[in-house]
Amino acid sequence: MIFDKWIAAFTHEKLTCSACKKEFSVKELRKSHYICPECAKYMRIGGRERINQVVDKKSFEEFATGLSSVDFLEFPGYADKLTKAIDATGEDDAVICGHATVGGYPCAIFVMDSRFMMASMGSVVGEKITRTFEYATEHNIPVIGFTASGGARMQEGIISLMQMAKCSAAVKKHSTEGNLYITVLTDPTTGGVTASFAMQGDIILAEPNALVGFAGRRVVEQTTKSQLPDNFQSAEFILEHGFADAIVPREELNDTLATILKLHGKEQAAV
Amino acid sequence: MTPYEKLKLTRQNGRPTGIAFINGVIDDRVELHGDRRFAEDAAIISGIGSLDGMPVTYIAIEKGVDLATRMKTNFGCPKPEGYRKALRLMKQAEKFRRPVVCFVDTSGAYPGAEAEERGQGEAIAENIIEMLGLKTPTISVVIGEGGSGGALALCSSDRVYMMENAVYSVISPEGCASILWKDASRAEDAAQCLRITADDMKNFGVAETIIPENYEDFAATCAIIKKNLKDDLTMLLQKDDDTLLADRYARFRKFGIYEENGETKGTVSYTC
Ligand SMILES: [Zn+2]
Numbered sequence: 001m002i003f004d005k006w007i008a009a010f011t012h013e014k015l016t017c018s019a020c021k022k023e024f025s026v027k028e029l030r031k032s033h034y035i036c037p038e039c040a041k042y043m044r045i046g047g048r049e050r051i052n053q054v055v056d057k058k059s060f061e062e063f064a065t066g067l068s069s070v071d072f073l074e075f076p077g078y079a080d081k082l083t084k085a086i087d088a089t090g091e092d093d094a095v096i097c098g099h100a101t102v103g104g105y106p107c108a109i110f111v112m113d114s115r116f117m118m119a120s121m122g123s124v125v126g127e128k129i130t131r132t133f134e135y136a137t138e139h140n141i142p143v144i145g146f147t148a149s150g151g152a153r154m155q156e157g158i159i160s161l162m163q164m165a166k167c168s169a170a171v172k173k174h175s176t177e178g179n180l181y182i183t184v185l186t187d188p189t190t191g192g193v194t195a196s197f198a199m200q201g202d203i204i205l206a207e208p209n210a211l212v213g214f215a216g217r218r219v220v221e222q223t224t225k226s227q228l229p230d231n232f233q234s235a236e237f238i239l240e241h242g243f244a245d246a247i248v249p250r251e252e253l254n255d256t257l258a259t260i261l262k263l264h265g266k267e268q269a270a271v
Numbered sequence: 272m273t274p275y276e277k278l279k280l281t282r283q284n285g286r287p288t289g290i291a292f293i294n295g296v297i298d299d300r301v302e303l304h305g306d307r308r309f310a311e312d313a314a315i316i317s318g319i320g321s322l323d324g325m326p327v328t329y330i331a332i333e334k335g336v337d338l339a340t341r342m343k344t345n346f347g348c349p350k351p352e353g354y355r356k357a358l359r360l361m362k363q364a365e366k367f368r369r370p371v372v373c374f375v376d377t378s379g380a381y382p383g384a385e386a387e388e389r390g391q392g393e394a395i396a397e398n399i400i401e402m403l404g405l406k407t408p409t410i411s412v413v414i415g416e417g418g419s420g421g422a423l424a425l426c427s428s429d430r431v432y433m434m435e436n437a438v439y440s441v442i443s444p445e446g447c448a449s450i451l452w453k454d455a456s457r458a459e460d461a462a463q464c465l466r467i468t469a470d471d472m473k474n475f476g477v478a479e480t481i482i483p484e485n486y487e488d489f490a491a492t493c494a495i496i497k498k499n500l501k502d503d504l505t506m507l508l509q510k511d512d513d514t515l516l517a518d519r520y521a522r523f524r525k526f527g528i529y530e531e532n533g534e535t536k537g538t539v540s541y542t543c
Contacts, residue, residue, distance in 0.1 A: 068531075069529060069530075070528050073464065073465075076464060077451070122529075123529040127527045152419075154441050154442045157441055158440060158465075158466065158467070158471070159526055161420070162475075162523065163526065164420065165399055165403065165526075166523045166524060168399045168403055169519070169524065170524075194396070195391070195395035195420040196395075196399055196420075198396070199390075199397070200397075212392075214380065214392035215386070215387065220383060226384070232384070232387070237388075241390065243392075243393050
């Protein structure tokens with residue numbers, strides 16, 4: 001598995017760029033926002049690292065902790081995959097949620113972590129994201145969501161599909177109350193997550209070159225029976241087709257988010 | 272029948288498709304076309320009509336009955352414009368507080384390049400969230416294949432009925448098998464693992480009602496659907512908007528089985 005290597009590298013505080021294969025210290029990469037110093041490739045970032053980059057120092061308080069997935073269908077290989085992902089990442093599942101401030105403005109935040117089973121969405125991911133929106137609705141604060149996902153977690157069968165609707169219902173309620181929701185599409189945002197809360201933001205930002213799409217590239221190729229453009233399903237592609245508001249470079253993300261929050265000026269009403 | 276045999280049955284020639292259900296269940300039909308944005312999509316047939324005098328908006332995914340119609344409907348795989356047409360009609364229904372009835376039968380949303388260009392993910396996401404907020408009653412009937420997000424885009428409703436032999440799944444068993452075992456031919460095993468039958472849906476709380484199938488007498492089957500729809504819609508129409516939306520929220524909020532600090536949670540009780 002590519003990710004085992006990735007994680008092994010991580011524990012040794014060194015990471016290898018998947019594009020140019022050069023190795024860098026985590027310290028160096030933190031400074032560069034995990035943009036490869038050699039070839040400028042946007043490397044994938046773990047959930048906690050992402051939070052550190054985006055929120056005001058020491059402002060993050062995690063909630064909805066202690067939730068873990070159950071192999072209720074006794075699905076082949078699921079229990080094993082979960083154990084491995086937990087061991088490798090030190091996380092309970094594929095999303096981290098909490099409240100924080102960005103540029104001094106309070107918000108609820110969720111960050112999906114593709115290192116955990118490609119951040120596929122099962123009951124735990126759906127429940128935690130739903131709770132994030134319910135918390136934000138209760139406190140009248142914006143939600144910032146970093147999406148990354150291979151899609152619904154098939155090992156939880158139809159219940160994983162229902163998470164798309166469960167989360168969407170919570171997004172709707174939050175929205176109806178006049179609250180702001182910003183999504184940041186990160187590499188890779190696909191399948192059921194694209195087809196639900198990733199695309200339901202009032203403002204949809206994307207990271208440069210992030211893969212964003214619904215169907216898998218191979219399926220699309222088979223269906224279309226022709227060569228797809230190189231930038232197919234990239235952030236640039238979806239911007240060009242009108243499905244993202246802006247592509248924001250990583251080093252500017254914090255400022256952009258803070259400005260958007262400021263323009264929605266609800267800070268007095270908050271927690 | 273095994274789950275896989277049921278899936279194959281839903282794809283069989285001669286099984287009634289969306290259009291047969293519309294004709295059998297809805298009277299006074301006026302078909303309405305187009306998404307008013309880009310195009311008309313033949314994979315979705317929609318319009319207004321009545322259920323024993325009760326005006327309703329109907330939306331059905333149509334797989335086609337022969338090669339020519341199947342080509343036209345992309346074998347029942349809607350494009351973004353199909354979902355946007357459905358949403359347009361649902362919003363129109365909301366304006367008149369007219370109930371919405373959806374007949375769902377798809378292996379999934381159309382996965383072609385042009386569908387991606389026109390925002391297939393966004394179209395489905397928008398349908399799901401707007402259905403969840405729709406201020407008029409909604410009932411979906413899975414008549415054959417309920418394929419993943421492409422089905423959920425028309426199933427985020429107050430009630431879901433399953434035809435006795437219909438299936439509903441997060442991923443096609445073929446797709447699941449090829450990911451799991453790198454072998455699409457093990458779809459039969461995957462279908463077993465995924466739990467896709469009408470009984471499974473009822474157990475999970477994903478569906479409320481199972482409609483018995485009697486294809487010797489399809490009119491009788493339609494009469495049962497009609498009666499269920501009429502009764503449920505009459506009851507749902509009595510709820511005020513706030514209650515309707517709160518109940519719909521609760522319907523979806525309950526889904527999830529997980530452990531929280533060592534305790535198994537989730538109001539859905541299901542064991543294999
Ligand atoms: Zn590099």
